[in-house]
Amino acid sequence: MNENIVVGVDIGTTKVCAVVAAEDELDRVNILGVGVAPSDGLNRGVVVNIDRTVNAVRSAIEEAERAAGVEVRSVIVGIAGDHVQSFQSRGVVTIRSGEITQNDVQRLLEDTMxxxxxxxxxxxxxxxxxxxxxxxxxxxxxxxxxGVRLEANVHIITGLVSAAKNIYRCIEKSGFEVADIVLEPLASSFSCLHDDEKEVGVALIDIGGGTTDIAVFEDNTIRHTAVIAVAGNKVTDDIRKGLGVMRDQAEQLKRQFGTALVDFADETEQIEIPGIGGRPEKTIGRDTLAQVIQPRLEEILEIAAIEIKRSGYARHLGVGCVLTGGGALIPGTADLAAEVLGMEARIGRPMGLSGGLVEEVSDPKYSTGVGLVLYGMRPEVIGGSTLSEDIDQHRNGERVSGETLVNRIATRMKSWFDEL
Incomplete structure (x- = not known):
């Protein structure tokens, strides 16, 4: 496999998305292949059925391989779920030599852990x-x-060991190796946010199927992360229960006719809903569907607003918020967010790509997949080297077990101050 080829796999609650990309000699990122497979082996971002997830991962990666014409061996995978928590920590070390070296910074970062x-x-x-x-x-x-005393304030993101191991097992059982595990809101931020937005202050809200991921940036640094377990699937459930339709039909209604604001819906437009169990078809107004969707989206955005307030940076967000993920595709979501959050809002699509299947991936639902690829090519965006380099040094011809991998994630901290 060409060294410059990177594969990102976003294992989501509703879909598994694989993106294959390559970097040319001018440092331009070209998307070579994209594969998407429906996923039903996850619940709220956490693997609950290994076999189903393995099948979805395999078919998504194989589809991307066919499009790209390459053979994939290792992938960078995203992790989410409401088990993800973050907090601030502080560390201090003394400097004996009088001059601060890379090793001192490494010691300090280890101390904060x-x-x-x-x-x-x-x-x-x-x-x-x-x-x-x-x-x-x-x-x-x-x-x-x-100096003689070096201190640091750091942002530590933690997750359940079992959740990380299960993701690792799914990739391994699919026949691939894990090069790195990256927090999904962090990945989405690489593909959707401009550098100047991160400097001025911005909140990223990634509304997926099972989870809504939040990341707050200011001064080019991530200040707060959170994952909440209310997202697009809840909207679909509300439509299913409210209108008495099958889940697949509810999803189709949401995608085809859904609007996030009742004011945007055309009252005169009628939607035909198929009857269940031989019952006759019924018709509803498009505004009735919007009346079901709007309260749930408002709830998602209100919980996001609480998380942004909790971060302490609510007043620092000069450019407002960026919405991405499949849940942001419902027309009017940005307007609703501006109303609920009281700040400017825009829909974020993957950017920073030069060639290949750019059109195909310039959609909010591919933000995480593209972000994982961009991270794989430039791991210094949050500093340091990718985990795959550590694995290659330690492998010596053996496969690295899930246990070792999760421990290695904890030690993957080389030069992480580069981002600043």
Whole structure:
């Protein structure tokens, strides 16, 4: 396999999406292949049926392989679910030599990880917020500076060990290797947000099928992450129960006729709903469907607003919020978000791509898949090297077990201050 080819796999609650991309000599990213398979082996972002998930992963990657004409061996996979939690931590080390080196930064980041953690949880990412040298704060990169005391504030993202292992097992059983595990809202942010948005302050809200992922950025640094378990599937369930239709029909109605705001729906437009069990068809107004969709989307956005407030950065979001994910495809979602959150809102689509199947992936539902690929090509966006390099050093011809992989995620912290 060409070294510059990267494969991202977004294992979602409703679909598995595989994206194959390559980087040319001018550092342009070309999308070579995309594969999508319906997924029903997950519940709220967590694997609940290994076999179904394996089948979906395999068919999505095979479809992407056929489109790209390459053979895939290792993939970068996303992790989400309401088990993901994040918190701030602080560490301090003393500098004996008087000059701060890369090793000192490494020691400091390892020190910040010494936090009381339940046995069933594992650190996924450690992202430095700022460094403090001898009480002088606001240091972006302390290497080379003189000092005797080095401190850091870091953002630590944790997840359930079992959830990470199950994702790993699904990929391994499909016949591929895991190069890296990345938090999904972090991945989506790489493909949907402009650098200047991250600097001024922005909240990313990724409305998927089973989970809604939130990431808050300011000063080019991720400040808060959260995953909530209310998303697009709840909207579909409301339509199913409210209108008395099958789940597939509810999903089709949502996609074809759904609007997020009742005001946007045409009262005169009628929708035919097939009858169940031999009953006759019935017709409803399009505004009736919007009356079912709007309250649930409002609830999702209100919970997102609570999370943004909890981050403490609600007043710092100069450019408002960016909505992405399949749930953001319902017309009027951005207007509803602007109303509920009281800030500017836009729909985020993958960007930063140069060639290949750009048209095919410029859709909010591919944000995470494209983001995983962009991260794989430039892991320094949150600093450091990808996990695959660590695995290659430790493998020596053997396959790395899920246990080792999850432990390795905790140690994948080399030069993570680069992002600042």
């Amino acid at each position: 010494h936090v009381a953690m339940p046995a069933d949880r594992e650190i996924l990412h450690v992202i430095p917020q700022e460094f403090i040298v001898d009480g002088q704060d606001g240091v972006a990169d302390p290497v080379g500076m003189s």
